Amino acid sequence: MSLPPLIFDAHLDLAMNAIEWNRDLTRPLAEIRQREAHLRDKPDRGSGTVCLPELRRGRVAVCVATQIARLEHDAFSPVFGWRSPAQAWAMTQAQLAWYRAMEEAGEMFAIRDRAALDAHLAGWRDADDATAARLPVGYVRSLEGADSLITLAHLERAWADGLRAIGPAHYGPGVYAQGTNTEGPFPSRGLDLLREAERLGFILDVTHLSDACFWQAMELYRGPVWASHHNARALVPHQRQLADDQFRALVARGAVVGVCLDAWMMVPGWERGKSTPAAVGVTLATLADHIDHYCQLAGNARHVGLGSDLDGAFGTEQTPVGVDSIADLQDLPAMLRARGYAAADIDGIMHGNFLRFLRGALP
Numbered sequence: 001m002s003l004p005p006l007i008f009d010a011h012l013d014l015a016m017n018a019i020e021w022n023r024d025l026t027r028p029l030a031e032i033r034q035r036e037a038h039l040r041d042k043p044d045r046g047s048g049t050v051c052l053p054e055l056r057r058g059r060v061a062v063c064v065a066t067q068i069a070r071l072e073h074d075a076f077s078p079v080f081g082w083r084s085p086a087q088a089w090a091m092t093q094a095q096l097a098w099y100r101a102m103e104e105a106g107e108m109f110a111i112r113d114r115a116a117l118d119a120h121l122a123g124w125r126d127a128d129d130a131t132a133a134r135l136p137v138g139y140v141r142s143l144e145g146a147d148s149l150i151t152l153a154h155l156e157r158a159w160a161d162g163l164r165a166i167g168p169a170h171y172g173p174g175v176y177a178q179g180t181n182t183e184g185p186f187p188s189r190g191l192d193l194l195r196e197a198e199r200l201g202f203i204l205d206v207t208h209l210s211d212a213c214f215w216q217a218m219e220l221y222r223g224p225v226w227a228s229h230h231n232a233r234a235l236v237p238h239q240r241q242l243a244d245d246q247f248r249a250l251v252a253r254g255a256v257v258g259v260c261l262d263a264w265m266m267v268p269g270w271e272r273g274k275s276t277p278a279a280v281g282v283t284l285a286t287l288a289d290h291i292d293h294y295c296q297l298a299g300n301a302r303h304v305g306l307g308s309d310l311d312g313a314f315g316t317e318q319t320p321v322g323v324d325s326i327a328d329l330q331d332l333p334a335m336l337r338a339r340g341y342a343a344a345d346i347d348g349i350m351h352g353n354f355l356r357f358l359r360g361a362l363p
């Protein structure tokens with residue numbers, strides 16, 4: 001009997017969950033849920049779907065794991081932010097310390113270059129369930145939103161510490177870029193950031209950029225580009241999603257786009273706090289619709305992968321019906337087979353496309 005495919009997840013906020021949500025991600029999922037079931041400070045308390053044991057059970061061998069800390073640009077914004085770049089930087093360093101602790105404990109493995117990627121995958125490739133349960137989860141570290149960079153010298157410091165991807169924006173206006181629900185181009189500091197990131201060799205993540213910033217980045221940035229967690233605007237009309245011409249531009253650059261499991265990004269008309277996955281009928285088949293849309297645009301299946309964002313401040317209250325854990329991503333290959341996808345294409349979507357990209361982008 002063949003083993004289930006390995007999974008590459010291009011977007012998980014593991015350290016945010018560990019440090020800001022105070023979750024011990026080394027523990028079983030049921031225990032994490034039980035320990036926080038009485039809390040009401042976060043919308044996903046008691047309903048999280050991600051922990052390290054579940055990543056292993058789902059054969060998520062490699063992920064892109066973030067550091068994230070934005071600034072409070074508007075005191076009345078519903079999106080939390082820190083009040084100074086120094087505070088935001090300090091939070092990203094606390095998150096980095098957690099990743100280091102996970103490495104020391106053998107729970108995670110830092111991937112900074114191609115040699116480390118290949119060495120890590122060699123241990124996972126033929127691992128059965130019992131072996132996989134003992135293996136570290138590999139991670140490529142990415143900065144989601146650049147507000148925490150006090151100066152561009154901090155970007156070079158982060159590269160030396162192993163950061164390999166950067167998304168200049170998050171929600172709202174940013175120090176270096178305009179993000180989700182905003183308009184306009186890069187400020188001058190953002191243009192400086194693009195130049196420095198290219199010099200250092202970063203993967204540029206265009207996720208969350210305003211449309212104007214997206215097109216500027218595609219014109220100006222000559223280094224590797226991806227979109228870690230983005231669904232199709234043609235299916236869910238919102239600026240947070242990728243328009244068809246944006247996706248085609250990414251294909252022309254050899255990029256890979258990770259599809260996301262946040263329900264509001266999967267179906268139109270979702271109302272936060274009101275809609276439920278069952279009521280709107282969002283399932284993994286809905287995600288397959290976004291995958292199929294992208295593959296039809298590209299004319300092949302080489303530019304789509306997974307960027308689940310399953311721990312991005314939501315839990316089962318906002319995940320597809322049937323996804324109780326990140327390990328349930330293993331139900332996706334059967335759905336793609338039923339749509340006529342070949343085995344090689346399915347392997348590409350589950351892990352191969354992003355791994356091919358990384359082998360060309362990492363030092």
